[in-house]
Every structure is written in structure tokens, then in C-alpha cells.
Amino acid sequence: MSARPLPSATLAAQGVDAAGVHTFLDALEAAPDIEPHSLMIMRHGHLVASGWWAPYTPDRLHLLYSVSKSFTATAAGFALDEGLIGLDDPVISYFPEFEADITDPRSRAMRVRHVASMASGHDAETYDRAHALDREDLVRGFLLLPPDREPGTVFAYNQPATYTLGAIVQRVTGQSLTGYLRPRLLDPLGVGEVAWLADRSGRELGFSGLHGTTDVIARLGQLYLREGAWEGKRLLSPEWVAEATRAHIPTAGAMGDQDRSDWDRGYGFKFWQSRHGYRGDGAYGQFCLVLPEHDAVIATTAATEEMQQLLDLVWEHLLPAFEDGPLPGRSDADTALRERLAGLALPPAAGSPVPPARPQDWSGAQFTPYGGVCADQPRLTAVEVTAAADGRLLGLTEDGHRLDLRIGEDGWTVAEEPLPVAVSGGWTDTDTLAVDVQFLETPHRLTVTCSLPDRTFTARWHTTPLHGPRLLSMRAPRVSV
Known part of the structure; x- marks a missing residue:
């Protein structure tokens, strides 16, 4: 199953200065703590630049980590549009088999919107504690763990919250997340193969574990940039897109004391607010950056613990490359950048294939x-x-x-x-x-x-x-x- 090609155009035709992309690549490859794997840039609905650092390739599935959450939210958006779930429904209402076990009033007050926005009322990550309470069903373990505060009042990046949202979608649809998304999202977007890790219960994780190409990230970002429309056809409601991509809960200081300014802007329904636009965000540099003010989407895969630095380089070098109109007379610059992108490669480790002696x-x-x-x-x-x-x-x-x-x-x-x-x-x-x-x-x-x-x-x-x-x-x- 292969993806349909995205519409493409030259950088200059879509008002993107190739020099800025060169500068970004220079800075990215000079950063000692960032190992880039791929980059895709879309502007005005067209793919204008893409490259993969060999041995990574365009058709290779890549673990997206928490960008998975944005796909889980999208599945919830479809379920909401179809009347299968309600944002103000109690979470426990979808798991009546746990009704007698869940007695804490805050757990019982938790709504779908709270697990969608990481505002379950818990002060911190609950995965290990929830798993210890029920090793067979993470939803039950999560609901058995009383929230520290009233749901909706505090942010905590909390994997079982997203797992529970994904479990609700899988329960009401009777399908896996990928099975439910295939005819509604993946096929209409022209997405090829994807794969999602599942737990012992058979549920796809929701909070992580989705494997897809960089192309999948770019297409999801473009769908949200177009407020749920794709090639003139409405897939998601604009009301869902607006709700998913606005700040529902403050996040300032929630991710630590260091300078993490792109994590202090608020959280939506599995999308972070950024200094510019909003984003799907996965560990080690998997990003879906949606920039409405520039009519652009930037998708990256990488291996870095310095995720803020990667975003800083995007803001510093790529944003100034987006200009207001076409850039005439830039064909040579576009060609040079296209050739550079085609030849990207990670430096191999040094060493001889045979021992130098003995x-x-x-x-x-x-x-x-x-x-x-x-x-x-x-x-x-x-x-x-x-x-x-x-x-x-x-x-x-x-x-x-x-x-x-x-x-x-x-x-x-x-x-x-x-x-x-x-x-x-x-x-x-x-x-x-x-x-x-x-x-x-x-x-x-x-x-x-x-x-x-x-x-x-x-x-x-x-x-x-x-x-x-x-x-x-x-x-x-x-x-x-």
C-alpha cells in the first residue's frame, strides 16, 4: 500500500527562500546533539522541500512517539462528529464494568474533554502507578487512582489519559484506531502503510507507538491547517479542529524549570501550542508543526534530547524563509537545494571492516x-x-x-x-x-x-x-x- 504523491511545487513559486532552508540545514547538521532523520516543508498546500538523511528513506516507517496522540485525538474527533462520544460524557460511562470499583468522586467526575486535554486532575504522570493497580487493563488502573485535584483544573502530561481516550474510541467503534482511521483519514489523505503498537489486551496504545512515514505527519498537519478539509472535501468538522488546536489548560512550568518556552504555551486536545502555531510533538524530535500565519506545515523526524533547540532552529532559520509572494529568478537556488536534499546522509561511524592486525x-x-x-x-x-x-x-x-x-x-x-x-x-x-x-x-x-x-x-x-x-x-x- 503506497501513498499518493502530494502536490508539489518549487520553493520560489510558493514564496520560500531556498537560502533560508540551506541555513537551517547548516545549523541542524552542525548541532552536536541533534541527529536529523527527515524534513518535509509544505507551503500553500504544496510540498516544496523534502529530504531524508541516509540510511533513512522516504518510504520507511518511523516510530512517531507522541505524535501518535494527535492521531488518537483525530480519531476522537471523527467519533464526536459521528455522535459516538460526547466531550462532556463521564469517562466511567464508557466502562460500565468498572462502575462498582470506581468510587472516588473526582475519578467519577472525569469527562472525555479532561482526558483529551491532559487535565484529568492528576498532578503528575500516572502510568507506573496505574499499571501497578491493574496490570491487565490500564483504563481501570487509571480510574482507580484518585485525581489529586478536580478534573479540568491542572495539567499533567499523563500517558493513561490518552490511552483512555483511545480506549473509548476503540470501544464505541468496535475497531482498532488504525482500523477506524483507515477509511476516514488515512485513505482520503492518500496515506500508505502505518502500524500501531498494541498492549496485551489488543488495544492500540493511543499515547505512543504509531509507526508512519514523515509523509503521514505532513498530511495530518495539512488537514488541520485546512481546518479539516482535504482536496476540497470535508473530513473533520472545523469546530473539532478549532477545539483541538486551542489551549484548554495552562502548561507553564509543567515540564520542568529549564527554558522550555514551546512547552509553556498551553495544551489542546493532543496538540501543543507553540510560539508559532501549534504542533503534534513526539519524543526525540518527531514534530508536526502547523503554522497558520505562514500557511505552512513542517514535519520532522530526528533523534535528539534537545527538542527545544530543534524548534529554536526552525523559528530562527525557516520562518524568515517564508515570504509573502512568489520569488522570481530563483530557479538555480531551488535546484541547488533540491540536489542537497537528495544527498543528505548521516555520517557513518569510523572503522575498518577487518582488524588492522592479528x-x-x-x-x-x-x-x-x-x-x-x-x-x-x-x-x-x-x-x-x-x-x-x-x-x-x-x-x-x-x-x-x-x-x-x-x-x-x-x-x-x-x-x-x-x-x-x-x-x-x-x-x-x-x-x-x-x-x-x-x-x-x-x-x-x-x-x-x-x-x-x-x-x-x-x-x-x-x-x-x-x-x-x-x-x-x-x-x-x-x-x-
Whole structure:
């Protein structure tokens, strides 16, 4: 299932200065703590610039983390438009089987609009506490946890609130979120394959876990920019779009004391208010930036813990590139930018594909974890280097399962099975093997370093996976709608 192409145009025709995009790319690639994966820019309904940093590619699914929430909200918008849910309905009314268990008056007063706006009344994230109260049904665990304040009075970024909103939609429709969205959103927008992580109950998570292309992010943003219309056809009501994208609850100071000015502007129905426009927002730099004042949408995927810095670069460099009308005489500049975007690539790790000396010492060499297995790192128990017909393999053993990675020549070596990865690096000296593993359907990179003298290895995530660090789970679900 492939996506229909978006309407495209040159930057100059849509009033976008290529020089500003160049400057943004320069700043992005110079930022040591930002690893960009993709960029799409839409202006006046046209795709004017797009690029993927190899080994990432346009058709590759990518874990969107909390941009998933904006898709869950959109499913709720459809359900509201169809009369299946009401924003002022008590949450408990959708789960009558829990009626006798939920006795706290604040829990019983919680409305659909409260879980949609992260205003359940809890002061902080409840995921671990709710899960501990009911390991089989997160909704029940969440409702069993009494809110600290009256619902609607306080913001807390709270995964079970979004999970509960998604669970309501799945209950009233009798479908998964992707199943419900396919004919209403995904097909009309021309979206190809997507996949969403589900829990043990079979519910898609709602708060995270959606895997889609960058193109999917851009299309969702364009739908909201056009107030719910797509190619002249009404999909979502403009009333829903207006409600979803306005501030319902203040967020100032809610995300910590550091300078996070784009997190202090208020929260809608799974959309953040920004200094400019509003956005869907996913961990490590997955962004759907909707800029009504510029009639533009910017979609990014990345791997960074410095998300405010990434937004700062957009505001500093891309916003000034949006001008009021067409820019004549810019064809050469547009061509140069298009060529640059086509050649984007992440620098591979340095290293030789063969040991510089004593290769016999590395043949069949086995390594144990240096300092023991760490809780926030892969639970690797062994690493082995073996010979193969086309070079050498690095075998990583975790929970009794082995993942073999081919150490290739210079650059990235891409493999699709048993999961999509790209590998770079090799021997940095006689005694050290260092390999980077890019898990291509996620934002995550792992560096494995083996030391021959003491036969130990270290394994380090550059950004820690939030759905658990098991290597063989670092891919999109293969059941998709």
C-alpha cells in the first residue's frame, strides 16, 4: 500500500527562500546533539522541500512517539462528529464494568474533554502507578487512582489519559484506531502503510507507538491547517479542529524549570501550542508543526534530547524563509537545494571492516558485559565476532536470542531481516571494535564497543527507547491496516 504523491511545487513559486532552508540545514547538521532523520516543508498546500538523511528513506516507517496522540485525538474527533462520544460524557460511562470499583468522586467526575486535554486532575504522570493497580487493563488502573485535584483544573502530561481516550474510541467503534482511521483519514489523505503498537489486551496504545512515514505527519498537519478539509472535501468538522488546536489548560512550568518556552504555551486536545502555531510533538524530535500565519506545515523526524533547540532552529532559520509572494529568478537556488536534499546522509561511524592486525585473535572472539548489564541499556549477555562469507558478523545475544549484524565496508550496511537496521563502524585499532547500529524504524542508535584485551563489551543507546530496549522489538508491528 503506497501513498499518493502530494502536490508539489518549487520553493520560489510558493514564496520560500531556498537560502533560508540551506541555513537551517547548516545549523541542524552542525548541532552536536541533534541527529536529523527527515524534513518535509509544505507551503500553500504544496510540498516544496523534502529530504531524508541516509540510511533513512522516504518510504520507511518511523516510530512517531507522541505524535501518535494527535492521531488518537483525530480519531476522537471523527467519533464526536459521528455522535459516538460526547466531550462532556463521564469517562466511567464508557466502562460500565468498572462502575462498582470506581468510587472516588473526582475519578467519577472525569469527562472525555479532561482526558483529551491532559487535565484529568492528576498532578503528575500516572502510568507506573496505574499499571501497578491493574496490570491487565490500564483504563481501570487509571480510574482507580484518585485525581489529586478536580478534573479540568491542572495539567499533567499523563500517558493513561490518552490511552483512555483511545480506549473509548476503540470501544464505541468496535475497531482498532488504525482500523477506524483507515477509511476516514488515512485513505482520503492518500496515506500508505502505518502500524500501531498494541498492549496485551489488543488495544492500540493511543499515547505512543504509531509507526508512519514523515509523509503521514505532513498530511495530518495539512488537514488541520485546512481546518479539516482535504482536496476540497470535508473530513473533520472545523469546530473539532478549532477545539483541538486551542489551549484548554495552562502548561507553564509543567515540564520542568529549564527554558522550555514551546512547552509553556498551553495544551489542546493532543496538540501543543507553540510560539508559532501549534504542533503534534513526539519524543526525540518527531514534530508536526502547523503554522497558520505562514500557511505552512513542517514535519520532522530526528533523534535528539534537545527538542527545544530543534524548534529554536526552525523559528530562527525557516520562518524568515517564508515570504509573502512568489520569488522570481530563483530557479538555480531551488535546484541547488533540491540536489542537497537528495544527498543528505548521516555520517557513518569510523572503522575498518577487518582488524588492522592479528585477525586470528578476533575470529570467534567472545565478549561479556563490562561492569554487568545495565537496566537502561540493552540486556545483552554476550557478543561474538565470527567470520562469514561476505565479511564478519557481530552477534549480539539478548534474552537467549541472537542478532547477527554484518560489518560491511565504508558507509552504512542495511539489512531488512530479522529487523530493519543499518550498521557502520569497525575496527578503530588492533584491540577495539566499535559498531553503530541504527534501528531504521525508530529514532534509536546503539553503539557496541568490544575490547579484545579484557574480552568485554559496552552497549550504549544514544537515545533510550521508551517502549523497552529489547533489540528484536525495535521495529514496527507487522500487523497493519
